[in-house]
Amino acid sequence: xxxxxxPGSFDPLHNGHVDLIHRAARIYDRxxxxxxxxxxKRAAFDVGRRVAILREATADLDGVTVDRFQGLxxxxxxxxxGRVIVKGLRAISDFEYELQMAHLxxxxxxxxxxxxxxxxxxWSYVSSSRVKELARYGADVSGLxxxxxxxxxxxxAREAGVAPERPSDASGG
Ligand code: PNS
Numbered sequence: 001x002x003x004x005x006x007p008g009s010f011d012p013l014h015n016g017h018v019d020l021i022h023r024a025a026r027i028y029d030r031x032x033x034x035x036x037x038x039x040x041k042r043a044a045f046d047v048g049r050r051v052a053i054l055r056e057a058t059a060d061l062d063g064v065t066v067d068r069f070q071g072l073x074x075x076x077x078x079x080x081x082g083r084v085i086v087k088g089l090r091a092i093s094d095f096e097y098e099l100q101m102a103h104l105x106x107x108x109x110x111x112x113x114x115x116x117x118x119x120x121x122x123w124s125y126v127s128s129s130r131v132k133e134l135a136r137y138g139a140d141v142s143g144l145x146x147x148x149x150x151x152x153x154x155x156x157a158r159e160a161g162v163a164p165e166r167p168s169d170a171s172g173g
Contacts, residue, residue, distance in 0.1 A: 003031075014146075036069060037068045087101075088116070
Protein backbone atom coordinates (compact mmCIF):
# COMPACT_ATOMS: atom_id res chain seq x y z
CA UNK A 1 0.00 0.00 0.00
CA UNK A 2 1.57 3.26 -1.08
CA UNK A 3 0.63 6.33 0.90
CA UNK A 4 1.40 9.48 -1.08
CA UNK A 5 1.35 13.04 0.24
CA UNK A 6 0.65 16.08 -1.92
CA PRO A 7 1.94 19.05 0.11
CA GLY A 8 1.35 22.69 -0.62
CA SER A 9 0.08 26.05 0.50
CA PHE A 10 -3.18 25.83 -1.51
CA ASP A 11 -3.74 29.55 -0.92
CA PRO A 12 -6.22 29.15 -2.56
CA LEU A 13 -6.93 25.79 -4.20
CA HIS A 14 -7.14 26.19 -8.01
CA ASN A 15 -8.04 23.91 -10.90
CA GLY A 16 -4.44 22.85 -11.51
CA HIS A 17 -4.29 21.49 -7.95
CA VAL A 18 -7.63 19.73 -8.36
CA ASP A 19 -6.50 18.07 -11.59
CA LEU A 20 -3.32 16.87 -9.89
CA ILE A 21 -5.24 15.46 -6.92
CA HIS A 22 -7.53 13.49 -9.25
CA ARG A 23 -4.60 12.07 -11.22
CA ALA A 24 -2.50 11.21 -8.16
CA ALA A 25 -5.51 9.56 -6.51
CA ARG A 26 -5.72 7.20 -9.47
CA ILE A 27 -2.08 6.17 -9.06
CA TYR A 28 -1.64 5.76 -5.31
CA ASP A 29 -3.61 3.65 -2.84
CA ARG A 30 -3.93 6.51 -0.44
CA UNK A 31 -3.39 10.24 -0.98
CA UNK A 32 -3.12 12.85 1.73
CA UNK A 33 -3.32 16.46 0.63
CA UNK A 34 -1.26 18.25 3.28
CA UNK A 35 -1.72 21.97 3.77
CA UNK A 36 1.30 23.82 5.13
CA UNK A 37 0.48 25.84 8.23
CA UNK A 38 3.36 28.29 8.29
CA UNK A 39 2.86 30.92 11.01
CA UNK A 40 5.89 32.83 9.65
CA LYS A 41 4.26 33.39 6.25
CA ARG A 42 1.09 35.42 5.96
CA ALA A 43 -1.38 33.54 3.81
CA ALA A 44 -4.45 35.14 2.23
CA PHE A 45 -6.65 32.43 3.77
CA ASP A 46 -6.12 30.86 7.16
CA VAL A 47 -5.18 27.23 7.23
CA GLY A 48 -8.59 26.11 8.54
CA ARG A 49 -10.31 27.68 5.57
CA ARG A 50 -7.83 26.19 3.09
CA VAL A 51 -8.40 22.74 4.62
CA ALA A 52 -12.20 23.20 4.51
CA ILE A 53 -12.06 24.20 0.82
CA LEU A 54 -9.94 21.16 0.01
CA ARG A 55 -12.27 18.85 1.94
CA GLU A 56 -15.26 20.16 0.03
CA ALA A 57 -13.49 19.86 -3.34
CA THR A 58 -12.28 16.30 -2.70
CA ALA A 59 -15.33 14.93 -0.84
CA ASP A 60 -16.24 12.62 -3.72
CA LEU A 61 -12.77 11.11 -4.09
CA ASP A 62 -12.06 7.71 -2.55
CA GLY A 63 -8.75 7.33 -0.77
CA VAL A 64 -8.12 11.09 -0.50
CA THR A 65 -7.85 12.84 2.85
CA VAL A 66 -6.90 16.39 3.75
CA ASP A 67 -4.58 17.27 6.61
CA ARG A 68 -2.47 20.20 7.78
CA PHE A 69 1.11 20.26 8.97
CA GLN A 70 3.68 22.53 10.52
CA GLY A 71 7.45 22.25 10.29
CA LEU A 72 9.45 20.12 7.92
CA UNK A 73 7.71 18.01 5.32
CA UNK A 74 10.15 15.13 5.89
CA UNK A 75 9.16 14.99 9.56
CA UNK A 76 5.49 15.02 8.61
CA UNK A 77 6.15 12.15 6.17
CA UNK A 78 7.62 10.11 9.03
CA UNK A 79 4.66 10.87 11.30
CA UNK A 80 2.05 9.76 8.76
CA UNK A 81 4.21 6.99 7.26
CA GLY A 82 4.06 8.58 3.84
CA ARG A 83 6.23 6.91 1.21
CA VAL A 84 5.91 9.32 -1.71
CA ILE A 85 5.74 13.10 -2.06
CA VAL A 86 3.70 14.20 -5.09
CA LYS A 87 4.39 17.56 -6.69
CA GLY A 88 3.14 19.22 -9.85
CA LEU A 89 5.44 20.67 -12.49
CA ARG A 90 3.99 23.42 -14.65
CA ALA A 91 7.04 24.60 -16.52
CA ILE A 92 10.84 24.64 -16.51
CA SER A 93 10.60 27.61 -14.14
CA ASP A 94 9.23 25.26 -11.45
CA PHE A 95 11.94 22.71 -12.02
CA GLU A 96 14.93 24.25 -10.28
CA TYR A 97 13.01 24.99 -7.08
CA GLU A 98 11.48 21.52 -7.06
CA LEU A 99 14.80 19.83 -7.81
CA GLN A 100 16.41 21.54 -4.82
CA MET A 101 13.51 20.59 -2.55
CA ALA A 102 13.50 16.99 -3.74
CA HIS A 103 17.25 16.59 -3.15
CA LEU A 104 17.12 18.22 0.28
CA UNK A 105 14.07 16.24 1.36
CA UNK A 106 15.77 13.04 0.25
CA UNK A 107 18.92 13.97 2.18
CA UNK A 108 16.89 14.32 5.37
CA UNK A 109 14.58 11.36 4.79
CA UNK A 110 15.93 8.81 2.33
CA UNK A 111 12.88 6.58 2.80
CA UNK A 112 10.73 9.03 0.90
CA UNK A 113 10.69 9.52 -2.88
CA UNK A 114 9.51 12.68 -4.60
CA UNK A 115 7.48 12.11 -7.75
CA UNK A 116 6.33 14.71 -10.26
CA UNK A 117 3.19 14.90 -12.32
CA UNK A 118 3.16 17.32 -15.23
CA UNK A 119 0.38 19.82 -14.74
CA UNK A 120 -2.37 19.52 -17.35
CA UNK A 121 -1.63 21.88 -20.25
CA UNK A 122 -4.84 23.82 -19.75
CA TRP A 123 -3.88 24.71 -16.18
CA SER A 124 -0.13 25.09 -16.72
CA TYR A 125 -0.34 28.89 -16.50
CA VAL A 126 -2.47 29.01 -13.33
CA SER A 127 -1.00 29.79 -9.93
CA SER A 128 -2.56 30.74 -6.60
CA SER A 129 -0.68 34.08 -6.70
CA ARG A 130 -2.15 35.01 -10.09
CA VAL A 131 -5.63 33.90 -9.04
CA LYS A 132 -5.42 36.19 -5.99
CA GLU A 133 -4.09 39.09 -8.04
CA LEU A 134 -6.86 38.76 -10.63
CA ALA A 135 -9.53 38.39 -7.94
CA ARG A 136 -8.32 41.50 -6.09
CA TYR A 137 -8.83 43.52 -9.28
CA GLY A 138 -12.35 42.16 -9.61
CA ALA A 139 -11.75 39.69 -12.44
CA ASP A 140 -14.01 36.68 -12.76
CA VAL A 141 -11.76 33.74 -11.81
CA SER A 142 -14.53 31.14 -11.76
CA GLY A 143 -12.87 29.41 -14.73
CA LEU A 144 -9.64 28.93 -12.79
CA UNK A 145 -10.79 27.64 -9.40
CA UNK A 146 -13.22 24.96 -8.20
CA UNK A 147 -16.62 25.97 -6.83
CA UNK A 148 -15.34 25.33 -3.30
CA UNK A 149 -12.81 28.20 -3.64
CA UNK A 150 -15.18 30.74 -5.17
CA UNK A 151 -16.52 32.37 -2.03
CA UNK A 152 -12.98 32.77 -0.67
CA UNK A 153 -11.63 34.39 -3.84
CA UNK A 154 -14.64 36.68 -4.13
CA UNK A 155 -13.92 37.92 -0.60
CA UNK A 156 -10.57 39.23 -1.87
CA ALA A 157 -12.32 41.63 -4.24
CA ARG A 158 -14.60 42.82 -1.46
CA GLU A 159 -11.61 43.37 0.85
CA ALA A 160 -9.95 45.38 -1.91
CA GLY A 161 -13.11 47.48 -2.30
CA VAL A 162 -13.66 46.24 -5.84
CA ALA A 163 -16.90 44.90 -7.32
CA PRO A 164 -16.20 41.22 -8.01
CA GLU A 165 -17.07 39.28 -11.13
CA ARG A 166 -15.94 41.38 -14.04
CA PRO A 167 -16.46 38.72 -16.74
CA SER A 168 -13.30 37.26 -18.19
CA ASP A 169 -12.73 37.34 -21.96
CA ALA A 170 -14.40 34.14 -23.11
CA SER A 171 -12.43 34.17 -26.36
CA GLY A 172 -9.10 33.78 -24.51
CA GLY A 173 -7.22 30.52 -23.96
O1 PNS B 1 2.38 25.28 -2.66
P1 PNS B 1 3.79 25.61 -2.28
O2 PNS B 1 3.85 26.89 -1.49
O3 PNS B 1 4.72 25.61 -3.46
O4 PNS B 1 4.26 24.41 -1.33
C1 PNS B 1 5.54 24.41 -0.78
C2 PNS B 1 5.70 23.33 0.30
C3 PNS B 1 4.61 23.44 1.35
C4 PNS B 1 5.60 21.98 -0.35
C5 PNS B 1 7.09 23.52 0.91
O5 PNS B 1 7.26 24.85 1.25
C6 PNS B 1 7.32 22.67 2.15
O6 PNS B 1 7.44 21.47 2.06
N1 PNS B 1 7.41 23.34 3.32
C7 PNS B 1 7.59 22.70 4.58
C8 PNS B 1 8.95 23.07 5.18
C9 PNS B 1 10.00 22.19 4.54
O7 PNS B 1 9.99 20.99 4.67
N2 PNS B 1 10.92 22.83 3.81
C10 PNS B 1 11.91 22.13 3.04
C11 PNS B 1 13.26 22.62 3.34
S1 PNS B 1 14.33 21.92 2.16
